Amino acid sequence: MTPAAPFPSALQQLARPLDTPAGRLRPTRSGLGFLLAVLVSLVGCINYDLSLGYALTFLLAGVWVTSAAYGTRQAREAQVRLLAPAHGTAGEAGEYRLELRRLGAGLPFRAEVVGAGSALAFTFPAQADAASLGWSLPLPARGPHDPQARLSLYDPLGLWRVTRPLVPEQPLLVWPRPEAQPPAPPQEALVGGTEGTRRVRGEQDFSGLRPYVPGDPTRRISWRHSAGREALPGGGLLVRETDAPAALAAALDWHALSGDPEARASRLAGWVRDLSAAGLPFSLTLPGERLETAQGEAHRQRALAALARVEPLTPAAVPAAPSPSGWQARLLPHAWPWTLAAVAWVLLPGVTRTPVWATLLMAALVGYAWRREARPGAPVSALHLNALALLAVAAVGGLYLHYGTLVGLEAGTNLLTLLLALKVAESRSARDGVLVVLLGFFITLTHFLHSMSPLQAGHALVASVLLLGALHLWSLPARRGGAPAAPLEAAPVPPAWRAGLTLAALSLPLMLTLFFFFPRPAAPLWQFQSKGGAQTGLGSSVRAGDVSELAQDTAVAFRATFEGAVPPQAELYWRGPVYEAYDGLEWNVVRANVAAPSVQPTGPSSRYSLLQEPSGQPWVLALDTVQQAPQGTLVTSALSVVGAPGSRATRYALTSAPSRVGTDEGQDRLAYDLQLPQGQNPRALALAQSWKRLPPEQRVQAALNHFASSSYSYTLSPPLLPEQDRVDAFLFGTQAGFCEHYASAFGFLMRAAGVPTRLVGGYQGGETAPGSQTVTVRQSFAHVWNEVWLQGQGWVRVDPTAAVAPARTRTDPQTALDNPAATTSARPARGLWQRLSSGYDRLQLEWYDLVVNFDDQTQQGALAGLGFGEVGGRRYWAGFGGLLGLALLPLLWVWRTRSRPSEPAARALDDLTRRLDLPREPGEPAGSYTRRAAARYPQLAGQLNDIARLYNGLRYGPDPSPADLAKLRRQVRGVKRP
Structure with missing residues (x-):
């Protein structure tokens, strides 16, 4: 990475090297950038209480730690010898040789050798026994030559570097540079x-x-x-x-x-x-x-x-070594396609939330970057850069015009995704590629602001593996174009996903431990007014056509799990906003500063748990009538339960019971619920006034009879109504509508007939699997009904839609639309898809309980239940430390375990070195090793000679037979160290 602005002091402390047996371990600039991204993500998770965001952040933190252990192990197993030439001449180049050997198999990683005036970068492949590389170093002056060589070995992601000196086994003596045309000698x-x-x-x-x-x-x-x-x-x-x-x-x-x-x-x-x-x-x-x-x-x-x-030796100026990371100045052909595929996967969930023009723009930008992949490293022209800059300005302006802000939930996340797509199109170097990967992690985290479903979690896991694989590819140097590939560079690179999957799997124990123990703040770090965010469900006003649009959405609105039997379908009225203000066009919620009405239960109560998806609305959809407001909510004077709109699914514990409500309702409110706009709907007004001589209950029934006896129809696509006299146009003209049409007309008639009336929005019914106690309510179950106030009875629910389409409260919305008089659902028998959908719903309930809703209160309860006490207590820290140690055991195993060779005969010889506790020297032949071992253990000389003879025959002869390999393993097992 190129030099950047100084890191914060905390990161500078982390950048200090750590001495290990394999060398000095320290994070790279990419590693510090990765850590900074993890810390920023953690701050975002704390502020927005993103439970799955915590999981992703802790997974990446585990990858950062795991990479250090993995890199140290690789550095310990990578054996590099520096061999000097026999002699050299000042002013010329010295042809050094690097003898390389890797024990066993593993992930490929980058290695760099930096010396006086020269540098070399190459790739250790996944499998290698021994190879050699040439390395030319300038020889500036006569005398003993010190190459000042240092070897740097990187982890598979390039986040950590292990550095150690590389000293030639035999020093090089540089001869003086001869004079071109000396005079005749004496x-x-x-x-x-x-x-x-x-x-x-x-x-x-x-x-x-x-x-x-x-x-x-x-x-x-x-x-x-x-x-x-x-x-x-x-x-x-x-x-x-x-x-x-x-x-x-x-x-x-x-x-x-x-x-x-x-x-x-x-x-x-x-x-x-x-x-x-x-x-x-x-x-x-x-x-x-x-x-x-x-x-x-x-x-x-x-x-x-x-x-x-001959002394004195004149020190010569040694040219500075070029950066071995010069390959980072261009895009890498082996990394760019994988990175673009990972970016496309990361952007996929936002397609449904992004304006169509923005989606097309992002697709075009990624496609443009993909087309440039055919010419990796080709510079981006100034014209293209200027065009991208203008496009960025236009895109930001378009988002502002669309949302009216750039800081809201929808606007902010869409802005970040557009910036990522623009960065992809502008990328010109490997440094840009690494930055794109880090931005990809951040965009993946922002998806949790919209959904934390199991599917979204699966998407994030796949995205993490893909992005880690891309980061792995960016850490490997490119092939040197035009020059023959060095032996290790020519080795194939295994699939990138293997590196991401391996490191992610090793990080899981640490992620789970941190997810369970990391303290969850009870309040956000900061808040801002969010504008332009997506809202679903019923809002604070309703007019003809609003609910019919919502009823075409099959997304889940909420799920309710009952402790006992599920109430009948006709009694499942989920109460939301109450509309009392009417201006002739729409009904609106009012804030009445009045006392809460009386509530007298008239039937058995139902206890249930409500898991409500985020909608941007404050309403908690509870059955009539809620007995007590859940924690963090309140009950309005209209008996609506409201809470703070959240960005994630929220669970509420509720108790509801049939009740007589508002028998003592105040006269001011009743008078308000009789108000009508002046000069509108004269025909409807005349019809209602004809019922005034009837008792209130009969006036209500007269209105219902009117709907039931006339040619009214229940439809999602009614004709448009005029702005003036809408009720007249509906009652005496179109006579076709959805629930909001009938509730609005009924409300007008009742108020005109002198019966206080209001509209109630919410949902009616739900889907229940056989034998299940969970009701799934989708947006398509949105409904509007009425409440009328009757003396001695209080507010009484009246559903005029049921008079036109009785099936609406008996079955489901689609059946009611197809056959309004149906008594049973017309949905087909439960097939494979329905069973899978039902199973997924049950999975989501468990998922939200165990993972998504794991907040500070849930965490405190779980810790106390397991005996860890309160967060911050002595038992908490003891348990945290103990489980953290257990979570680090896989990393300790990676740190300490030595890989074994992949070839069977070489593996048997490796077993012999373990039995004798005598490691082989890098590149040491089997015969030389057994002679050295025999010198230490003379009584084993005969066995060791036989092993060496059989090993050489198997390793360098024709294809070894299984019998010969088994014989070699038996001979090795027969060696007993004295």
Whole structure:
């Protein structure tokens, strides 16, 4: 990752390295960014009380910790040796070799080697026994070369890095750089002496033949003797030797030269080069050392090595090593397609909540990014960037015009998803790819603001695996285009989902422990006025057509589970808003500052638990009549139960009973419930006034008889009504409508007839599986009915829709629409889909009880029930610490366990190393290992030799047979360490 703004001090503390047996462990910049995303998500979960958000956040926190353990284990098992070349020359490149070996199999991961002036990044594949890589390092100056090499090994997600020094097994001595055209060297005469000084390669008399050695001039090769009777047994060449007792030899003397040490060493090295190429002898005098006159390759190497050691050594400026993460400056072809697929999956749940134009825009942006995948790394033109910037401004403006805000639930989440799609289209580098993955996690979390159903949880789990897989791919360096792939780079990469699934599975125990023990605040950290959020169900006003639109929605509104028998279908009136203000067009809820009406139960009570889906409305849909308001709610003077609109499903414990309500209702309220707009609906007004001479009960019945005896129809698609005299148009014109049409007309007639009347919105009926005590109520069961006030009886429920379509209260809405007079449901017999739907409903009830509604009160009750006491107490911390330790056991196992080789014969040899408690050296052959083991345990020498012989035959011979492999395993098991 590129340098960013300084991290907060807490993150700087976390960035400090931790010394481990495998090296120094510390988080990478990607790891700190991942941790920061986890902390931001945790703050959001605390503020919005997102139970599933806690689970996702703790899962990612577990992945962060698990990656550290997994990365440390990989670093411990990755064996890397740095082999220096035999020699090198200053100013040239030294060809080092990296010998690599990985024990066993696992997830591929990135490795980097950084040295003085050079860097190399490569991938350790999922399976590798041994391989080697070349590594060129600049050699700036003569003398011992210190590559200053450091090895960095990353976890599979690139969140952690283990760094350790990498020291060559044999040091490299850098020879001085020879002068290009030095002057002629000084000479001295050789007069008699020993063999080493008398016989030299001069131009004197022939003295014999000798074998050819590299560096001999070709003109001295005797081709006739090499092919004749004097030919060597191996067919080698023969060289004519001359004897020059008075020949001249070069006398190279450090002290005879002037200039700085490097200039002297360079000239002497040039003379050594030229003299050796000509096959001439030379001596070399250096401070504190003298090489006598000699010739040949060995003498040349001794001279250059001596020159390399002459002090003072001049330190040379070492060029800074390039970043081994240069691959991050472009998109990676092996990671980008997977990332786009993960992003598409992340955005999928928002399609139903996003405006159509925004959905099409996001699809186009992801498609544009997918098309660019054919040219990974190609720069995004300035024209495209400017177009994306204008598109972003237009998209933000469109959201503001659509919602009227950018901070509401719907507007805010849609803004974030649009920004993610724009970032995908703008991405140009691997750093952008990592940022897209982190934003994907955050968008996945925001889906819980709308739903925390089991399906949404499953979507989040799959999204997490896909995003972790994408993060894994981004951590691996790309193939070097144009150059042959190094052995480890050429190995196949296993499916990305395997990395995500492995790390997520190892993180589950830690996630479950934190989910259960992490304290849940009772209040949000902050609140703001949310505007533009989606609302479903009945609102604070109703007019003709509102409920008929809602009745076409089959989404679940709430579920009620009864402790005893489920009341009959005709008695399931779920009370919501009460509408008392009427202006001729719509009915509205009023806030009456009056005393609560009297409530006198007249029948047995029903205890039930209500699980209500989020709707953006305050109404708690309770059966008539609720006896006591649940915690966090209140009962209005119209006997509606209201609470705070939530962003998640909420469970309420309720008790309701048939009751006589409002027998002592105040006169002001009764007078208000008689008000009608002036000058409207004269025909309806005349009809109602004709009933005024009847007692109130008969006036009610007269209105119901009117609906039942005329040609009224129950339909979801009634004709449109005019703004003026709507009731007249309905009663004497269209005579077709849904429940709100009949309730509104009945309310007008009753008020005109002098009977106080109001409308009640809510739901009627529900779906109950055979033998179940749970009633599922969908939005399609939305209903509006009336209440009339009668002397001595109080408020009495009247449902005019039942007079037109009796099936509405006996069966279900669809049956009532098809056959208004039906007495039984026309729904088909329960098939596979119905059984699955019913089972899913039961699953959702358990899911919401155990997971979604696990708030501070539920947590406190569960902790107390298990003996952990209150949150923050001594028993709580003791239990938390104990279970946290147990949850970390899988990570401890990952940390300490050593992988085994995947090949059967190699696995048997690995078993032998465990039995002898003597590990193999990196790249050590089986024969060398058994000889070393035999030196320690001489009494096992025979067994070890047999094992080595059989192992080599199985490993490097034809396909091994199962019998031979079984024999090898038996021999290994027969080894008993003394």
